[in-house]
Amino acid sequence: xxxxxxxxxxxxxxPLWMGGFLLIVLxxxxxxxxxxxxxxxxxxxxxxxxxxxxx
Amino acid sequence: MAITATLTLSExxxxxxxxISLALLGLVMAAAARQGPMxxxxxxxxxxxxxxxxxxxxxxxxxxxxxxxxxxxYYDAPTRFGIVMTLIWAVIGMSVGVWxxxxxxxxxxxxxxxATSFGRLRPVHTTGVIFGFGGNALIATSFWVLQRTARARLxxxxxxxxxxxxxxxxxxxxxxxxxMGSTQSKEYAEPEWYADLWLVVVWGAYFVxxxxxxxxxxxxxxxxxxxYYLSFILVVAMLHIVNNLALPVSxxxxxxxxxxxxxxxxxxxxxxxxxxxxxxxxxxxxxxxxYFLPVRAQRPIWSYRLSILSFWGIVFFYMWVGSHHLxxxxxxxxxxxxxxxxxxxxxxxxxxxxxxxxxxxxxxxHRVRDDATLRFMFVAAVFYGLSTFEGSFLAIRPVNSxxxxxxxxxxxxxxxxxxxxxxIIFGAIYSIVxxxxxxxxxxxPKAVEWHFWLAVAGTLIYVxxxxxxxITQGLMWRAYDQNGALSYSFIQSVEAMLPxxxxxxxxxxxxxxxxxxxxxxxxxxxxxxxxxxxxxxxPLVAQPxx
Numbered sequence: 001x002x003x004x005x006x007x008x009x010x011x012x013x014x015p016l017w018m019g020g021f022l023l024i025v026l027x028x029x030x031x032x033x034x035x036x037x038x039x040x041x042x043x044x045x046x047x048x049x050x051x052x053x054x055x
Numbered sequence: 056m057a058i059t060a061t062l063t064l065s066e067x068x069x070x071x072x073x074x075i076s077l078a079l080l081g082l083v084m085a086a087a088a089r090q091g092p093m094x095x096x097x098x099x100x101x102x103x104x105x106x107x108x109x110x111x112x113x114x115x116x117x118x119x120x121x122x123x124x125x126x127x128x129y130y131d132a133p134t135r136f137g138i139v140m141t142l143i144w145a146v147i148g149m150s151v152g153v154w155x156x157x158x159x160x161x162x163x164x165x166x167x168x169x170a171t172s173f174g175r176l177r178p179v180h181t182t183g184v185i186f187g188f189g190g191n192a193l194i195a196t197s198f199w200v201l202q203r204t205a206r207a208r209l210x211x212x213x214x215x216x217x218x219x220x221x222x223x224x225x226x227x228x229x230x231x232x233x234x235m236g237s238t239q240s241k242e243y244a245e246p247e248w249y250a251d252l253w254l255v256v257v258w259g260a261y262f263v264x265x266x267x268x269x270x271x272x273x274x275x276x277x278x279x280x281x282x283y284y285l286s287f288i289l290v291v292a293m294l295h296i297v298n299n300l301a302l303p304v305s306x307x308x309x310x311x312x313x314x315x316x317x318x319x320x321x322x323x324x325x326x327x328x329x330x331x332x333x334x335x336x337x338x339x340x341x342x343x344x345x346y347f348l349p350v351r352a353q354r355p356i357w358s359y360r361l362s363i364l365s366f367w368g369i370v371f372f373y374m375w376v377g378s379h380h381l382x383x384x385x386x387x388x389x390x391x392x393x394x395x396x397x398x399x400x401x402x403x404x405x406x407x408x409x410x411x412x413x414x415x416x417x418x419x420x421h422r423v424r425d426d427a428t429l430r431f432m433f434v435a436a437v438f439y440g441l442s443t444f445e446g447s448f449l450a451i452r453p454v455n456s457x458x459x460x461x462x463x464x465x466x467x468x469x470x471x472x473x474x475x476x477x478x479i480i481f482g483a484i485y486s487i488v489x490x491x492x493x494x495x496x497x498x499x500p501k502a503v504e505w506h507f508w509l510a511v512a513g514t515l516i517y518v519x520x521x522x523x524x525x526i527t528q529g530l531m532w533r534a535y536d537q538n539g540a541l542s543y544s545f546i547q548s549v550e551a552m553l554p555x556x557x558x559x560x561x562x563x564x565x566x567x568x569x570x571x572x573x574x575x576x577x578x579x580x581x582x583x584x585x586x587x588x589x590x591x592x593x594p595l596v597a598q599p600x601x
Contacts, residue, residue: 021367021371025367028363029360037276042349042359044276045204045346
């Protein structure tokens, strides 16, 4: 394999890998169906009855 | 409460077995090496192993065994020990830092004893604060956070001690090695090969303990702070192993040669070096921030989903930025550009974390005003945002041409370590220590306020003076006269630094005095605790008997 071919593959695969991963994380983190669960997790570390409502 | 009393009889016996193994290891090292740093380090391990045998063996039958009720409580004695070590290393590391800062403008004060030369003391400062102070704080708080977010007791009672004592032995080996002139000459990876191998064993035990405890969690989810702590544990292992691959000159001496050479060695070193900033000095502390700030502010994190997004952003981007340390070197140009590009992109997830923390405080500003502990965490988030912006900026090639090799870099590092890392550590310590001591507050609440202002003033004086110093140096080094000759000699640029070096020593001294106040305050608080060693707070979900 020539150096140029390797660079071309790297330039194609790299951004696809990064962009694809970002997309997966975005979809998983921002899926509206997960909202209630995330809210529960965020409050799970607070002592019960101690957490204030968000302004 | 004595440590031995928290262990069952069989755990005490396992502890004695491990201590004997450590003593034997030390004996073999000392006997094989006969002289030099490795022999001294063997003797240190031997003394530590024997000391532990006496502590555990001497009290083997003195204390009644803790009952099965212990499994229904968190195991906080290791956290308490870790915090004590954190504070001891803070005082040692920062004192040496202030001393070497003073030597910068007062070099005549260097005693005629090689161990006290600047070159040997400087890594004692960096290792003392990064690994001694920062590392112990990370391990101690990770045990605390892990148990509370998982609602499970640590998976066993012996390995947390192995991790903490083993890690501190590594740091002691490191700093005593430097004093004897022993170093691998890799920045932040100076300890010699046997110390590196030892750390791999300790770190493996830490990772296994963390995973085993997580596996026992009584919560369906893994709270995001644990992701950050785990990335710290996992990636530091990876970095440490790859950068420290070396061939010892002999099995009985400290010297070794890295397997990497030339520009590859430089690249691997700065891949390690900047990821030490990322995964030792950032992700673990973000874990601290994501737990202690919401708990102290009594408000959930502003956006949990943003914390997930910024986690993956930080983990992915940080891995590539190390080559920005090698601008204008023999490293291929495209690798430098890659590091620069990722450094700039890194600003997005970094500011997402800082913004998330600050937005969490919306609605709790009255607490920030009244509670110095929460204010430590707020200032930490602000400095995290500030220093990550500065880091991205300094990584840009033309900016780097001005800043590199100047004290601007040192100022930048201290804006991160004093303003961000140390502030969040102190915030976490002031949150944990009263609870560990069964109290609502520290023994001297006013001292926390004093500490806060000493720390803020010290950081600002330090950072602002070195910004000025660095930019002045950079400009003096690139000033040419009409004939194209340099306008200033190097020594003139050194002389121009004197007022800034005096100011930075003052800033460091203020920060150190705050840390000493913190150590004394923690001592007073823990002394008044009596026999409580496990905090009674968020209930643990009972585990099945082992």
